[in-house]
Amino acid sequence: MENHLYPSHPILVVDDEKSALQSFEIALYASGYSNVITCEDSRHVMSLMDKKEFSLVLLDLVMPHIGGPDLLKMIKEKFPWIPIIIISAVSDGKSVIQCMRDGARDYLFKPVDKNELSNRVRSTLEFKDMEQENSRLREQILETKLKHPAKFSSILTQNPKMISIFKYCEAVAGSLNPILVTGETGTGKELIAQAIHSLSMRSGEFVAVNVAAFDDPIFADSLFGHVRGAFTGADKPRKGLVEQANGGTLFLDEIGDLSLSSQVKLLRLLQEQEYFPVGSDFPKKANVRVVTSTFRNLAALKKDGKFREDLYYRLVGHQVSLPPLRERLDDLPLLLDYFLECEAIDQGKAKPAYHPELNNLLRTYSFPGNVRELKAMACDAVSLHSSRMLSSSSFMNHIQCEDSVGRVVPHEEEMVSWDNVNFPPESLPPLKDVVTRISTTLITTAMERAGGNQSAAARILGISQQSLSLKLKKIKI
Numbered sequence: 001m002e003n004h005l006y007p008s009h010p011i012l013v014v015d016d017e018k019s020a021l022q023s024f025e026i027a028l029y030a031s032g033y034s035n036v037i038t039c040e041d042s043r044h045v046m047s048l049m050d051k052k053e054f055s056l057v058l059l060d061l062v063m064p065h066i067g068g069p070d071l072l073k074m075i076k077e078k079f080p081w082i083p084i085i086i087i088s089a090v091s092d093g094k095s096v097i098q099c100m101r102d103g104a105r106d107y108l109f110k111p112v113d114k115n116e117l118s119n120r121v122r123s124t125l126e127f128k129d130m131e132q133e134n135s136r137l138r139e140q141i142l143e144t145k146l147k148h149p150a151k152f153s154s155i156l157t158q159n160p161k162m163i164s165i166f167k168y169c170e171a172v173a174g175s176l177n178p179i180l181v182t183g184e185t186g187t188g189k190e191l192i193a194q195a196i197h198s199l200s201m202r203s204g205e206f207v208a209v210n211v212a213a214f215d216d217p218i219f220a221d222s223l224f225g226h227v228r229g230a231f232t233g234a235d236k237p238r239k240g241l242v243e244q245a246n247g248g249t250l251f252l253d254e255i256g257d258l259s260l261s262s263q264v265k266l267l268r269l270l271q272e273q274e275y276f277p278v279g280s281d282f283p284k285k286a287n288v289r290v291v292t293s294t295f296r297n298l299a300a301l302k303k304d305g306k307f308r309e310d311l312y313y314r315l316v317g318h319q320v321s322l323p324p325l326r327e328r329l330d331d332l333p334l335l336l337d338y339f340l341e342c343e344a345i346d347q348g349k350a351k352p353a354y355h356p357e358l359n360n361l362l363r364t365y366s367f368p369g370n371v372r373e374l375k376a377m378a379c380d381a382v383s384l385h386s387s388r389m390l391s392s393s394s395f396m397n398h399i400q401c402e403d404s405v406g407r408v409v410p411h412e413e414e415m416v417s418w419d420n421v422n423f424p425p426e427s428l429p430p431l432k433d434v435v436t437r438i439s440t441t442l443i444t445t446a447m448e449r450a451g452g453n454q455s456a457a458a459r460i461l462g463i464s465q466q467s468l469s470l471k472l473k474k475i476k477i
Contacts, residue, residue, distance in 0.1 A: 005035035006247075006287040007125060008202075009055040013038045014045055014071070015087065016063040024058060024112070031118035032273055032285030042066040046074060054082055056124060059104075061088040061095060069099055076103035081132075083124050087112065122273075129176050136171040146170065151198045154191050156338050159328040165192075165320055172318045173199035178270060180255075180315045181293040183322030186372030189293040190253065192320060196291055197249035204248025204288070207241050212257035219262045221278050223269075230279025242275055242286050250288045255315070256296030256307070263308045270314050325367040325374065332362050335371060339378035340390070347382060352390035360453035361392060364460050365399050440475050443468070 011033055013024045021038040028036050037052075039045055042063045057075060061068035072084060083105040088096060096107050105127070106120050146152070152166050172179060173196045181189045190208060197206040214222060225240030242250060252258075258266065269275045270290060274283040292315055301307035325331070336359065344351040367373055381394045442461060450456035458468040 006033060006285075007035055007055045009053045010035040010037045011056045011058065011121070012045070012048070012054045013058045014042060014063070014068075015058075015060040016040060016042070017060075020060070020110075024117070027112070027114040027117050028121070030114065031121070032287065033118075033121065034287075042068075042071050045071060046078070049075065049079060049082075054079075055128070056121065057082060057084045058121075059084050059086055061086055061099070062090075069095065069102065072099055072102055072104060081128075083128050085120060085124060126176070133172060133175045133177075136174070137168075139171070148199060151195050155188055155195070156334055157328065157331050158334060159323075159331050161323050162328060162331075165322065166195075169196050169320060170199055172196075174201070175318065176289060177317045178290045178292060178315050179318040179320060180298075181291065181320045181322065182295070182298075183293075184295050184324050184368075184370055186370030187322040187324060188371060189322060190251065192322065193249070193251045193291045193293065197251075197289070200249065200289060202248050202289060204246050205244065206249045206251065207245035208251040208253060209241055210253045211262070212254040214262075216259055216261050217278075219258070220265055224265070224275045224277050224284075226278035227280045230277075234279065237277075240275075240277065242269065242288055243284070245288045247287050248289070250290050252290065252292045254294055254296075255292040256294035256298055256301055260306070260308065263311050267308065267311045267314065270311070325370040326365075329363050332374075333359050335374055336362070336378060339375045340382060343379045343382040349382065349385070352382065352385050353388065354390040355392065357453065357455065358390070358392045358395065360450055360456045361395060361399070361459075363453075364450050364456045365402075368402065436475075439471070443471055443475065447472075 011028060013021055013028075013036060015021050015024070015038075018040060021040060025036050025038055035055075037048075037054075039048060043065045045066075059068050059072060059075075063071075066074075068086060072086070075082065075084060080103070084103065086096060086099045086104045086107040087110060088107060089110045099107065105124050108117065108120060146163070146166055147170055149166075151170075155162070155166075157163070169192065179193075179196060181192050183189050193208070194206055209223065211219060221238070221240070223240050223242050225238045225243060226234050228234060228237045252266075265275070269286060269288075272283075273286050273288075275286055276283050298307055298312055298316070302309055302312045336354075340354070341351045362374075369376070377395055377398050380398070381390055384394050385391065443457070446457040446460040447454075450460060454468055454472070455465050458465040461468065
């Protein structure tokens with residue numbers, strides 16, 4: 001397996017003592033920071049930084065030739081975005097305070113504790129990552145076009161809400177923090193996760209895992225692997241999916257179904273970037289970006305005690321909420337044409353033409369299975385197709401079958417507004433007037449949802465097209 005360096009840009013350690021450099025390098029490697037460069041002569045630092053991009057500098061305060069305070073000013077003047085941690089052998093408060101004023105991010109006193117070093121480096125890198133992310137978000141707000149539209153080529157859309165989501169993904173893709181993708185089944189959560197991985201430019205693989213399929217022991221063994229002799233039958237060590245995704249992205253689908261005991265193990269991976277293979281007493285360092293998804297309400301699960309609060313807040317730092325198909329009906333013609341063409345090619349047929357009324361029919365349906373359901377409907381229609389014009393009967397049969405089972409309850413924002421049927425407190429209006437108001441509201445809403453098509457609106461209302469036509473003339477719509 002390829003050895004993926006972490007962080008992607010190296011950490012530069014500057015100290016005039018060779019033994020100190022070796023100690024720092026060993027401590028950083030033990031903490032999972034495998035991309036480290038050391039420099040013993042402070043005079044070579046600037047030329048080194050001109051040739052290579054660094055993520056962080058650990059800078060000794062007292063050195064010959066160019067001292068730490070002077071070198072700090074030189075670095076911050078030319079590379080102000082690179083964070084610097086000052087290392088001092090003496091507790092010289094004044095010098096440290098001056099270095100902080102001159103732009104140092106943090107400081108440590110020698111002898112440096114390994115755990116303290118790891119914590120300071122991690123927090124500094126996370127802070128830098130947050131600053132860069134905020135900068136990217138500000139840029140994306142001002143951008144009118146996507147920077148990398150090809151990365152989203154697998155998601156067909158012209159919907160403004162979806163384009164905004166793509167822009168957000170471009171802004172946060174380079175972050176090391178987890179991303180939670182929410183949405184109903186069939187909305188394309190894994191496709192978004194793949195796009196985020198592609199945008200991140202991480203060198204490792206994209207590894208997808210459906211955590212709902214695992215109980216606690218299988219979850220730990222699948223993700224973290226095991227050592228030889230961990231349990232009966234473990235005659236040789238096994239590498240888990242975390243190691244397979246090293247340097248890349250680990251996509252955990254249906255995270256809302258993860259048990260509480262497994263949530264603890266996942267939390268350690270996210271917080272410490274380390275994990276324990278089953279049967280091992282020694283942790284392994286991980287270099288993975290975690291993207292999770294769910295159709296469940298994690299906030300409600302947290303409130304009910306079914307999802308850990310600390311894990312919840314770790315996951316929701318970046319959140320992408322995908323709209324259902326019924327909220328992006330402008331994509332229906334685009335998606336229908338694409339699915340019909342793909343299925344026709346697969347079946348060796350010419351792409352069938354269809355009547356424009358088909359789109360109006362589909363606009364009246366709630367699509368509980370979203371884009372995945374539309375694709376299945378298109379595939380079925382092409383399979384039954386034998387004439388020049390595609391029949392809408394298979395679509396109608398599918399919709400009627402789903403309607404008999406029960407439609408998806410619309411979200412609050414999709415509900416019909418009854419503001420215009422409020423009654424004054426002093427008296428009630430005649431019943432006839434109330435019925436007229438309600439009928440008008442229902443008919444108007446149905447016509448809007450059907451795109452002005454009377455046949456489709458009549459189906460929504462459960463009346464005949466002729467009856468609807470008479471009512472429209474009566475209320476002058």
